[in-house]
Amino acid sequence: MADIAELHSPLEAFEEQAAPATRVRGYWQSVAYRLRHDPATLIFGAAVLLIVLAALFAPWIAPFDPYKESIVGRLKPFGWRDHLLGTDELGRDMLSRILYGGRVSLLMGVVPVLIASLIGGLLGIIGGFVGGRVNTAIMRTMDVFYAFPSVLLAVAIAGAMGGGIGNGMLALTLVFIPPMCRVAETATTQVRALDYIEAARATGASTIKIIRYHVLGNVLGPVFIYASSLVSVSILLASGLSFLGLRVRPPVPDWGLMLSTLRQSIYVVPFVCALPGVAIFITSICFNLVSDGLRAAMDVRM
Amino acid sequence: MAVIDTDKPILDARDRGGPAQPLLIARDLKKHFPVKGARGKSVQAVDGVSFDVQKGETLGIVGESGCGKSTLARLLLHLVVPDAGELVFDGEGVDTPDGIRVDALRRQVQMVFQDSYASLNPRMPIRDSVAFGPFIQGKKKPAAREIARDTLRKVGLDPELFGPRYPHELSGGQKQRVNIARALATGPRMVILDEPVSALDKSVEAQVLNLLRALKRQFNLTYVFISHDLSVVQYISDRVLVMYLGRVVELGPADAIFDKPQHPYTQALLGSRPSMDPARRIEEPPITGDPPNPIDPPSGCRFHTRCPFAEPVCETRDPPLGFWRGGEAHAAACHMLDPHSGHSLARDA
Amino acid sequence: MSFYILRRILYAIPIAFGVSVVCFSLVYIAPGDPLQTVMPPDATAETIEIVKKAYGFDKPLPMQFLIWLGRVLTGDFGMSISTRRPVFLEVSEALANTSLLALFAVPLAFFTGYVMGAIAGCFPGRWIDRVVTGAAVVGVSLPNYWLGIVLVIFFAVEYMLLPATGMGPNGSTGFHILEWSSARFLVLPVITLSMIPVGILSRTTRAAVAEVHNQDFVQTLRAKGLSEWAVTRHVLKNSLPQVLAVMGLQFGYLLGGSILVETVFTWPGSGFLLSKAIINRDVPVLQGTILTLSLVFVAINLVVDLLQSLIDPRIRRA
Numbered sequence: 001m002a003d004i005a006e007l008h009s010p011l012e013a014f015e016e017q018a019a020p021a022t023r024v025r026g027y028w029q030s031v032a033y034r035l036r037h038d039p040a041t042l043i044f045g046a047a048v049l050l051i052v053l054a055a056l057f058a059p060w061i062a063p064f065d066p067y068k069e070s071i072v073g074r075l076k077p078f079g080w081r082d083h084l085l086g087t088d089e090l091g092r093d094m095l096s097r098i099l100y101g102g103r104v105s106l107l108m109g110v111v112p113v114l115i116a117s118l119i120g121g122l123l124g125i126i127g128g129f130v131g132g133r134v135n136t137a138i139m140r141t142m143d144v145f146y147a148f149p150s151v152l153l154a155v156a157i158a159g160a161m162g163g164g165i166g167n168g169m170l171a172l173t174l175v176f177i178p179p180m181c182r183v184a185e186t187a188t189t190q191v192r193a194l195d196y197i198e199a200a201r202a203t204g205a206s207t208i209k210i211i212r213y214h215v216l217g218n219v220l221g222p223v224f225i226y227a228s229s230l231v232s233v234s235i236l237l238a239s240g241l242s243f244l245g246l247r248v249r250p251p252v253p254d255w256g257l258m259l260s261t262l263r264q265s266i267y268v269v270p271f272v273c274a275l276p277g278v279a280i281f282i283t284s285i286c287f288n289l290v291s292d293g294l295r296a297a298m299d300v301r302m
Numbered sequence: 303m304a305v306i307d308t309d310k311p312i313l314d315a316r317d318r319g320g321p322a323q324p325l326l327i328a329r330d331l332k333k334h335f336p337v338k339g340a341r342g343k344s345v346q347a348v349d350g351v352s353f354d355v356q357k358g359e360t361l362g363i364v365g366e367s368g369c370g371k372s373t374l375a376r377l378l379l380h381l382v383v384p385d386a387g388e389l390v391f392d393g394e395g396v397d398t399p400d401g402i403r404v405d406a407l408r409r410q411v412q413m414v415f416q417d418s419y420a421s422l423n424p425r426m427p428i429r430d431s432v433a434f435g436p437f438i439q440g441k442k443k444p445a446a447r448e449i450a451r452d453t454l455r456k457v458g459l460d461p462e463l464f465g466p467r468y469p470h471e472l473s474g475g476q477k478q479r480v481n482i483a484r485a486l487a488t489g490p491r492m493v494i495l496d497e498p499v500s501a502l503d504k505s506v507e508a509q510v511l512n513l514l515r516a517l518k519r520q521f522n523l524t525y526v527f528i529s530h531d532l533s534v535v536q537y538i539s540d541r542v543l544v545m546y547l548g549r550v551v552e553l554g555p556a557d558a559i560f561d562k563p564q565h566p567y568t569q570a571l572l573g574s575r576p577s578m579d580p581a582r583r584i585e586e587p588p589i590t591g592d593p594p595n596p597i598d599p600p601s602g603c604r605f606h607t608r609c610p611f612a613e614p615v616c617e618t619r620d621p622p623l624g625f626w627r628g629g630e631a632h633a634a635a636c637h638m639l640d641p642h643s644g645h646s647l648a649r650d651a
Numbered sequence: 652m653s654f655y656i657l658r659r660i661l662y663a664i665p666i667a668f669g670v671s672v673v674c675f676s677l678v679y680i681a682p683g684d685p686l687q688t689v690m691p692p693d694a695t696a697e698t699i700e701i702v703k704k705a706y707g708f709d710k711p712l713p714m715q716f717l718i719w720l721g722r723v724l725t726g727d728f729g730m731s732i733s734t735r736r737p738v739f740l741e742v743s744e745a746l747a748n749t750s751l752l753a754l755f756a757v758p759l760a761f762f763t764g765y766v767m768g769a770i771a772g773c774f775p776g777r778w779i780d781r782v783v784t785g786a787a788v789v790g791v792s793l794p795n796y797w798l799g800i801v802l803v804i805f806f807a808v809e810y811m812l813l814p815a816t817g818m819g820p821n822g823s824t825g826f827h828i829l830e831w832s833s834a835r836f837l838v839l840p841v842i843t844l845s846m847i848p849v850g851i852l853s854r855t856t857r858a859a860v861a862e863v864h865n866q867d868f869v870q871t872l873r874a875k876g877l878s879e880w881a882v883t884r885h886v887l888k889n890s891l892p893q894v895l896a897v898m899g900l901q902f903g904y905l906l907g908g909s910i911l912v913e914t915v916f917t918w919p920g921s922g923f924l925l926s927k928a929i930i931n932r933d934v935p936v937l938q939g940t941i942l943t944l945s946l947v948f949v950a951i952n953l954v955v956d957l958l959q960s961l962i963d964p965r966i967r968r969a
Contacts, residue, residue, distance in 0.1 A: 027424070027425050027468070140665070141669075143666055143669075144666055144669030144670060144672075144673065145673075147666050147667075147669070147670050147945060147948060147949050147952070148670070148673075148941075148945050148948065149903040149904055149906055149944070149945075149948055150904075151904070151910060151911070152906065152910070152941060152944055152945065152948075155910060155925065155929070156674075156677060156937065156941045157677075157680070159925075159928070159929040159937055160677040160680050160934065160937060161680050162932075194420035195415050195416075195418055195420045195421040196420060196421055196422050196423045196431070198376075198381060198415070199413070199415060199421065199481075199484065200434065200438075201381060202379055202381060202408060202412060202413045203408060203412070203434065203435035203438050203439065203488060204404075204405045204408040204409065204438055204439060205434075205438045209438060213426075213434065214423050214426075217423075217425045217426075218423070218424075218425055232791075232792060236792075236794050239794055240794065240796065240911050243794075243796055243911065243914075244910070244911070244914065244926050244929060245929070245930060246929060256794075259794075259796070259797060259800065263800065263915075266800065266803065266804050270804040273800070273804075274797070274800065274801055274804065276797075277794055277797030277798075277800065277801070280794050280797065281792060281793050281794065281797070284792040284793075284794070285788060285789065285792035288788055288791065288792050289788065292788075
């Protein structure tokens, strides 16, 4: 092999070289830079962190046992005897139940999206890169699931299988796989047509190596952005499912389920009964705004 | 005026066929792309192209947009698999049972692409893009990086300054030098350049062309240089191949082609160059209209619909690419040159 | 052009087929013997045998699917386990009630969402844009059934303005749309149902309008001397196709999301039917409702796609 390192050459032809911009900033560094200077996203990101921590440390910060019932102290308003947020229809402390409920809700929000991203992303990348019949087969199958409105599909699957957390998560995962697949496929197809992929092939790189080094880095971005926007949808859907009685069984604290059981009591302590919804709303909106901020930082053409 | 590098090529350690063996022979290459939706029709991108490339020379390939040059480039590297025809690299058939394998071919032949915005991975620093080739071909990462650094230096880019940069931070000329470095990093014997300077400003173009010539001398390279720009091809090529609608219409030494073109198409192409010489002013365009649709090419000689000398024989028969008047080096595919064709202007040999 | 229409319709057929396969398999993913899921628990052995034959449970799976498909195409969706009435009847009644809601929710949501989004898109960055965007984000993050509960708390409990649940004083049979005594039951459900579509539509419209505003041809129009209002009309026309696509999807949401809202307001529509079926483990009703709703969704998407291609010639691909 001609050893290039051996042959020296003072190539005189190059006098001036316009020095490039002084700050070397790759893609991820520029993303970090933009995020650092985006106060709104940072604030809501902190809020999300707070919510997650509160749910994580619920056993330590909850003032009461969320399962402990009390015949006497049922449906009490805010501030009654140390119950900051009142009690529910079985006398259990609302604040504790809300804190504990966060664990299940966050789990249901993140896990299905994560699994759907992995499976859907993989299918999308394969389909987008291989193209042709394989791609058509994959996307047509996804189209069938797209034909269902997502709430309906989730309810159908969860309903048919009988309730329970596992089935609920399965249902949500299945609902999210088609959109993730579509996002990954679109991104992969776009990247595949670019010249540097051909150049990589010209050096003799195998398909797997090309995907790993050239495609993945460029596809991960859009997939991540979309996944982050799905988290809040997942939380909403999950709570909707448990509102219908399809996920958790009582007495497990869960925001959707709590809304359902408290519904009868709105005439007595309306504000207490609205509380779980407030929790869902705040969590969902924080995730939404963080995802928007991430998109603004990441979706930039260099 | 073409400058022919007269130094004899030093034989590469990997040489198999000897100095007389052409480095690359293309025989009757064909590639058709089926048209989506229209049953049975296809774009005849490359329709029976044959030529050879001598060791150490620069073969320029010239033609209008859509004549098949880019497809031909990709065929030579087997990035696109030919429908028919064969490739012979240094005496061995490419992708044949007892010949050279495609991945082995790719260690000896590389390609430089046109500098579009997507010729380099925007998320990879320059040194990684250049090191990718050696890395794929077996080198460990540190060794690959070292080769990348070295190659960047060879093309005139300071590796410390440019290595960690991203493509969007470089100018067009710098990016193209990176493309060249990427092609050279794997140590090829032949480089195919597909419109390498078409996207650059004229001043930068000159620098890059000079760089290419210097690199060729130093690394003992063979070039196949594809372009639609006649002056560029004239400057850098030893021999020139003129393509029209998927076929070769003329092939010969650069001087001969540019001074005494034999095919009417080449004559028209050269005649359409704006000239600074008032004596050679152009009154009207020598060639009019658009090239015909490659899906439905004209019968017989592909050029007959635009040729001022067309006659019935041109519509019915395909003119063979023969060495008529220019001797053994200069060939053209035109009935006017073939004394047996029946064309009224064909003179006896 | 008609070629495209034909292709689009033909394309919908395998989708509909796929949908029916999924619905069919719902019975099988249910835990337990599929036979039990379609029979009321107190059926006699005789009845079980008859049903077994009719459904073809003793035959291989593809055969069962064909049998099921045949029955579905003739309108026989089976019997509801809980009410013993034909599923087809239940579904069609319920669908009629849901359609009533949709009838009002669709124009309200689409109009409000579009106007809000258009205004925000025409004045990007100003306070009205922020307000609209904020409202949209809120709309999308809110669990709509919770909004329903809150509205009920306010209007029914605290201030006693509107009824909390149900469909009219006499139920669905005595519902007269033109009388306020019945129509007032519509108000809260319709508002609740519209919330998420308004949020999504205003966001989409705003993005589409802003994007069109930035295109070069807008500057050309201004340079020609068109009044600002005329330019705006052009911009709105051009942003319509994108918005239409989303509207179609939102219609589907209305079909699906109605399940939660109807449960809150005890509105006897298809969504409520669905949630009752879930509680009672009434799989035939579940199947029938989902099949109907999904097919309606497929049909709506088809119509929206065709409409889009009529308006935007760029969409008509070979």
